[in-house]
Amino acid sequence: MPDRQRADARRNYTRILAAAEEEVAAHGADASLEQIARTTGMGSATVRRHFPTRQALLEAVSRKRIEALCVRAHDLTGKGDSRDALLEWLSDVVGYCVSARGLAAALAYDGAGADHVHENACSTALEEAAGPLLQRAAQDGAVATGVTVGDLITLIVGIVLATERHPDPAARADRLFRLAVAGLSPLG
Structure with a gap:
């Protein structure tokens, strides 16, 4: 049996x-x-x-969306302007996180430990998929050296979690993401 x-x-x-x-x-x-x-x-x-764990549940629920974001990163790799491709993918991540409740939390590191048994599978998959996008943008001088996909995902998670109770979370998250990309200084 x-x-x-x-x-x-x-x-x-x-x-x-x-x-x-x-x-x-x-x-x-x-x-x-x-x-x-x-x-x-x-x-x-x-x-x-x-x-x-709750993290295991959130990862399982988010799996299809994570796979779609990984495919999207692969599709954008090597196409067009490297900065535009990276920003398009990151904008997609923001949009997915806003529309799919629990996805931002699934991507967040919970500090469960540095051991690989508790590794965040969702973030790891995205980091591997988007690595070539970021690497190309860095080689082209479009992204500061030392920036990692993990840094960018953490930034997105923070933005999405901070805006999820806003009356229009998608618009607010997009605005904050654009602000993070542009920086605080006015264009001169």
Whole structure:
């Protein structure tokens, strides 16, 4: 019966993930694992076996969006002006984070430790995908040396988390992102 257990576990995971997607859409990073368990009719222990931490839950819910952002980074690599390509991708990340509740929190480092067991898989995937975009922009002199994709993601996460309760979070996040890109000095 091990095959049946695996099939049951896969079905349970699919049901839990569907309920988690709804809960995260409604409550963002504050999604309740207990509510997910109630919605699926499963015990909390079953839910926690599949998602032992809130971060694991947010990463699973965000996986498709992260994959789409990785594909987008790949598509933009080597195309057009390197600065424009990087900024277009970063703007896409801001837009995704604003529209997908919980995604910014999934990208945030929670300080769980420096060990790789607790590595943030969402941020790691984006860093790997966008690395060539940033590298090209840096080689072209369009980005200051020493800037990392992790720095840029952290900046975006901060902007999105700071604006999520604004009456128009998308417009506010976009404005702050543009301000961060332009800097504080007027163009002369």
